[in-house]
Amino acid sequence: MHGQKLISNPTLNLLPQRSIQPETPHSMERRVHHELLLKNPLKFSSVIIHRIRNGVCLEGYLCSDSDSTDACHIARKVRGVNKVLNHLLVKDH
Numbered sequence: 001m002h003g004q005k006l007i008s009n010p011t012l013n014l015l016p017q018r019s020i021q022p023e024t025p026h027s028m029e030r031r032v033h034h035e036l037l038l039k040n041p042l043k044f045s046s047v048i049i050h051r052i053r054n055g056v057c058l059e060g061y062l063c064s065d066s067d068s069t070d071a072c073h074i075a076r077k078v079r080g081v082n083k084v085l086n087h088l089l090v091k092d093h
Contacts, residue, residue: 032056032075040074045091049075055083061091 029049036042036049036058047060056075062068068088075084 028078028080029056031078032081035074035078036071040070042071042074047088052083052085055081055085057085057087059087061089063091
């Protein structure tokens, strides 16, 4: 390498820089939905997740053998969720 010249490549500076996209309300709702329905044993007959300031609101129906406080605990584990409003109702089979 002795005696070789380094040449800068101006086209490398033209490549778009990858920026971090801000999280959308829907992306947080999808992550909470995924955690509640796919990764945990809770049984919902229906669940709706709304983004609220600093967290989510859970609405819907849990089967009677499930615990709605577990749903809040699971939702809080999702990145960005600091607050969970629990509007879940327990429904008999």
